[in-house]
Structures are given as C-alpha cells and as structure tokens.
Amino acid sequence: MNTTMNATPSGSKHPPGLYLLFFTEMWERFSFYGMRALLTLYLTTALISGGLGFNEATALSIYGFYTGASYFTPMIGGYLSDRFIGQRFAVTLGGILMALGNFALFAMHSQTGLYLGLALLIAGNGFFKPNISTLVGELYGEKDDRRDSAFTIFYMGINIGAFLAPLVCGFLAEDMFKTTVDGVVHFGFRYGFLAASLGMVIGQIIFNTLGNRYLGDIGKKKVKAVNIAGTEKSRAPLTPAEKKRTAVILIITCFVVFFWAGFEQAGSSLTLYTDKFVDRDLMGWTVPTSWFQSVNPLFIILFAPLISLLWVKLGRSRKGDLPIPTKMALGMIMLGLGYMVLLMAVMKTGGNEQEITYRANMLFIVFTYFLHTMGELFLSPVGLSMVSRLAPIKIASLLMGVWFASTGVANILGGQLAAVTQSLGYFDVFLIIGAAAIFMGIVLLALSKRLVLMSGCKV
Numbered sequence: 001m002n003t004t005m006n007a008t009p010s011g012s013k014h015p016p017g018l019y020l021l022f023f024t025e026m027w028e029r030f031s032f033y034g035m036r037a038l039l040t041l042y043l044t045t046a047l048i049s050g051g052l053g054f055n056e057a058t059a060l061s062i063y064g065f066y067t068g069a070s071y072f073t074p075m076i077g078g079y080l081s082d083r084f085i086g087q088r089f090a091v092t093l094g095g096i097l098m099a100l101g102n103f104a105l106f107a108m109h110s111q112t113g114l115y116l117g118l119a120l121l122i123a124g125n126g127f128f129k130p131n132i133s134t135l136v137g138e139l140y141g142e143k144d145d146r147r148d149s150a151f152t153i154f155y156m157g158i159n160i161g162a163f164l165a166p167l168v169c170g171f172l173a174e175d176m177f178k179t180t181v182d183g184v185v186h187f188g189f190r191y192g193f194l195a196a197s198l199g200m201v202i203g204q205i206i207f208n209t210l211g212n213r214y215l216g217d218i219g220k221k222k223v224k225a226v227n228i229a230g231t232e233k234s235r236a237p238l239t240p241a242e243k244k245r246t247a248v249i250l251i252i253t254c255f256v257v258f259f260w261a262g263f264e265q266a267g268s269s270l271t272l273y274t275d276k277f278v279d280r281d282l283m284g285w286t287v288p289t290s291w292f293q294s295v296n297p298l299f300i301i302l303f304a305p306l307i308s309l310l311w312v313k314l315g316r317s318r319k320g321d322l323p324i325p326t327k328m329a330l331g332m333i334m335l336g337l338g339y340m341v342l343l344m345a346v347m348k349t350g351g352n353e354q355e356i357t358y359r360a361n362m363l364f365i366v367f368t369y370f371l372h373t374m375g376e377l378f379l380s381p382v383g384l385s386m387v388s389r390l391a392p393i394k395i396a397s398l399l400m401g402v403w404f405a406s407t408g409v410a411n412i413l414g415g416q417l418a419a420v421t422q423s424l425g426y427f428d429v430f431l432i433i434g435a436a437a438i439f440m441g442i443v444l445l446a447l448s449k450r451l452v453l454m455s456g457c458k459v
Contacts, residue, residue: 017139017214018150020207022157025132027203028095029161033297034169034196035102035121037290039063040271041173042105042189043114050187052114057419060268064415066118067264071408073126075401078134080127087131087138087219088211094128095204097121102197106190117193131219138218152308155381159304161199162297169195170290192290242392244454249390249399251451252325252383253406258440259332259379260410261417262339262433263372266296269418270365273342273426277349279359287362295366299373307377324386325448331378332441338371339434346427390455 043059045051054062081090101120104113136154140146169192177188238246271289274280280287315321322330345360383403391399421429 014146014150014153015139015214017216017218018136018153020210020214021132021136021139022154024091024203024207025154026157026161027199027206028098028128028132029158030165030168031098031102031161031196031200031203032121032125032165033162033293034165034199035105035193036067036267037166037170037271037293038173038189038192039066040268041187041275041289044272045187045189049185050109050189052109052111055422056272057422060272060418060421061415062118063268064264064412064418066122067267068408068411068415069122070125070129071404071411073122074130074404075126077126077128078130078401081131086221087134088215089220090127090131091135091219092204092208094124094126094131095200095207097124098128099197099200099204100124102193102200105193106197109190135215135219139215152304155304156301159297159300163294163301165196165199166290166293169193170288170293174288174290238392238395241456245390245456246392246395246399248451248455249387249403251447252328252386252444253403255328255332255440255444256379256383256403257406257410257413258436259328259335259375260407261414262335262437263376264411264414265418265433266293266369266372268415269421269426269429270342270368272418272421273346274362274365277345277356277360277426278362278365280362282362292362292365292369295369296373296376299370300377303373304377307374323448323452324382325444325451327382328379329441329445329448331375331380332437332444334371334375334378336434336436336438336441338368338375339430339437341371342368342430343427343434346430 040059040063042051043054043062044056045053047053077090077094081087085093097120101117101124104117104120107113108116133151133154136150140150172195173187173189173192177191179186179188271293274292275289280289311321342364345364348358349356349360350358387400387403417429417433424432
C-alpha cells in the first residue's frame with residue numbers, strides 16, 4: 001500500500017516525505033494558532049476599535065464552542081476520507097476551507113463574517129487534522145522503529161507553528177496596524193486573520209507541489225470499507241481482558257476532560273486577564289497580549305526533549321518507568337499548581353477592571369504557563385501512547401476518536417467556565433479550576449495502581 005516510500009530501511013534516516021508533512025503541518029498550526037490568539041480579543045473589542053463588541057461572557061462561550069467543535073469534526077472528516085475521498089485530497093480540502101475561513105474573518109468585519117469564518121475553519125480542521133497525522137504513519141512499516149521518532153519530529157512542527165503564529169499575527173493586529181484617530185484606538189485584527197490565511201495557503205502550495213515527488217501514492221486511495229482482519233474473531237465480542245482495558249481508557253478519559261477544560265483557559269479567560277490585569281510593559285514597549293500564547297509552544301520545544309530523556313532514564317532504572325496513570329495524575333496536579341501561582345497575582349490586582357490600582361508582573365502568567373506546559377508534557381503524549389497500546393484492535397479507531405472528542409467536551413466546558421468569570425470573578429473561577437485539577441489528580445494517583453492491574457500490563 002505504501003509503494004516505494006517505505007523502501008527506506010528501518011534504522012536509517014527518515015524519508016523526505018516526513019519533512020514535507022512537517023512543514024505542511026507547521027503552516028496549518030500557524031494558521032490555527034494565529035487566529036486563536038486573536039479570537040477572544042477580536043470578539044470583546046468594541047466595534048469602533050476593530051472588534052465585534054460582544055460582552056465577555058458571550059465571547060468566551062463562542063470561543064469554547066469553536067475550539068470544542070474543532071475536536072469533534074475530525075471524527076467525521078476521518079470517516080469521510082477513509083471511505084470516500086482519500087487522505088491526500090482531505091488534507092487539501094481542509095486546507096482550502098481553513099484558508100477561506102480566515103479570509104472571511106479578514107474580508108467581512110461583521111457577525112456574519114465571524115460565523116461563516118468559524119464554520120469554515122471547523123469544517124476544514126475536521127478534514128485536515130486526522131489525515132495529516134495518518135499520512136505520517138503511512139510513511140513507515142508497522143514494525144519500523146523510526147515511527148516514534150518521526151512523530152516526535154512532526155510534533156515539533158506543530159509547536160514551531162504554534163510558537164510563531166501569535167508573534168506574527170499578534171504583532172500585525174496589536175502593533176503594526178494599530179492606529180489612533182481622535183483618541184480612539186483601532187486594532188488591525190483583520191490583518192492578523194489575513195496572515196493566518198496566507199500561512200495556510202503557503203502550506204498547501206508546498207504540500208501539493210511536492211506531494212507526488214515525496215509521498216508517491218500514499219494517501220491517494222480511499223480505504224475499503226471492510227474489516228482488515230476479515231475473520232470471525234474480528235467480529236467477536238470483546239474478551240474480559242479487552243473490556244478491562246477499554247474501561248481503563250474510558251476512566252482516564254474522564255479525568256482528561258478536567259485537565260483540558262483548565263488548560264484551554266489560555267485562549268479565553270487567561271488571555272482576558274493578561275490583557276487587563278498584567279503589566280505588559282517591557283522597557284517602554286507594550287508586549288502584545290496575543291504574544292503570551294507563544295509561551296506554551298516555546299516551553300514545549302525547549303522541554304519536550306528533556307521530558308523524553310527523563311522517561312528513557314526512568315525506564316532503564318531499577319524501579320522502571322512511572323505508570324502512565326501516575327504521570328497523568330502528576331500532570332493534572334501541575335496544572336492546578338499553575339492556577340495557584342496565578343491566584344497570588346489576582347489577590348494583588350483584584351478582579352474589577354474599573355477599580356484596578358495594581359497590575360501583576362508578567363512573570364506570574366509566564367510561570368503559570370510553564371507549569372501548565374509541564375502538565376501537558378506529562379499527560380498528552382503519554383495519553384495517546386496509552387490509547388494506542390491498550391485499545392482492542394477492533395475498536396481502536398473508535399476509542400481514539402473518543403479520546404479526541406473528550407478534548408472537544410473539555411473545550412466547551414472550558415468556555416462555560418471562562419464565561420462565569422464575569423459573574424464569579426477571576427479569583428473564584430481560577431481557584432475552582434486549580435483546586436479541581438489538584439483534587440482529580442490526587443484521585444487518579446490513588447487509582448493508578450488499580451488501573452495498571454486492570455490493564456494487565458504496566459501502562
């Protein structure tokens with residue numbers, strides 16, 4: 001199925017197709033995170049100043065729905081590409097839809113433009129997200145020992161795009177195209193959206209120009225709607241051991257919802273708090289609010305290799321590596337601790353914009369993002385590894401879809417949590433999120449040994 005692209009022997013250098021997909025994904029993430037960094041600010045800024053003038057509760061709910069829906073549509077896009085259109089065409093279709101979505105936000109400064117743009121972005125992400133990752137896997141044979149390394153390289157592309165996007169799009173929106181006329185400040189959000197659209201176009205030009213050369217026929221053919229195993233065993237009910245493994249995945253997935261609901265405050269309530277209550281002055285220059293969205297991917301790029309080495313070192317130690325449920329529990333606790341750091345800032349600034357007398361040092365928000373990033377590194381990659389390892393083959397795709405859908409649920413829940421900051425206040429909401437994350441982490445830690453026993457292996 002993989003034609004000549006898999007001819008590169010295991011243990012040698014990676015095929016050039018990996019780097020083509022790396023750059024394609026980098027530009028797509030540039031587009032996604034560039035738009036995301038501006039969305040909450042665009043929604044809440046007054047119409048006269050270049051925004052749409054939504055009240056904050058409504059804006060945060062819209063943000064939560066958008067990010068949540070972006071994690072549901074990949075299940076549909078993956079199904080359609082497998083059965084009808086093929087992965088390569090799905091990536092191109094998704095890229096075109098996302099470019100048009102950001103262009104709609106640029107060209108139509110209205111609620112109509114907003115909803116049209118978001119709909120196109122959600123649909124495009126559904127086609128693009130599941131299929132670009134599948135193409136990476138298709139470059140390698142089933143037992144190729146370069147596979148994990150390949151996905152690590154690919155993951156770096158995601159975070160390079162996520163790091164650069166807020167810097168570029170935020171600079172355009174909050175600095176380069178920011179104007180003041182008759183005392184009224186006008187932001188250039190539309191130019192940030194235009195940059196996000198152009199990023200997606202660049203990625204698609206690279207992908208379609210070099211695809212045939214470096215990918216061959218990979219991803220061009222649709223998957224036949226037949227069970228690969230084709231045996232009676234594949235249609236048999238789950239065994240007791242498989243049921244226990246499935247239960248482990250579902251139990252941990254429920255905990256993960258709480259993590260991502262807190263983590264995804266970065267683009268909503270944390271962005272608004274940073275904009276209003278954090279001192280962003282750096283030697284006379286005001287750091288754009290959206291730039292803080294680059295802190296997480298920067299920390300990922302810096303610390304992911306170190307965390308990976310930590311797991312390798314622990315695995316070679318006498319006691320062995322930590323069980324995955326333990327790692328994920330520690331990740332949730334670190335997320336909660338990040339909010340505890342932020343509470344110290346809120347106690348100084350208060351939560352009333354009209355009565356603010358003190359702005360928090362920006363190091364508070366940077367250190368919060370650092371702890372959140374450490375939590376992500378302890379939870380997200382190992383979670384994907386767990387699902388791929390434990391899921392019974394006959395329902396593996398379904399359980400992976402459930403895993404991603406849980407992130408969608410978390411984003412919608414996170415949007416609602418962010419919205420209530422307008423009634424409860426930042427201190428109470430951050431306290432609730434932080435305390436809940438720490439509590440759920442402790443519960444998962446207590447269940448870790450039991451979950452390992454249920455799985456039948458050291459997950």
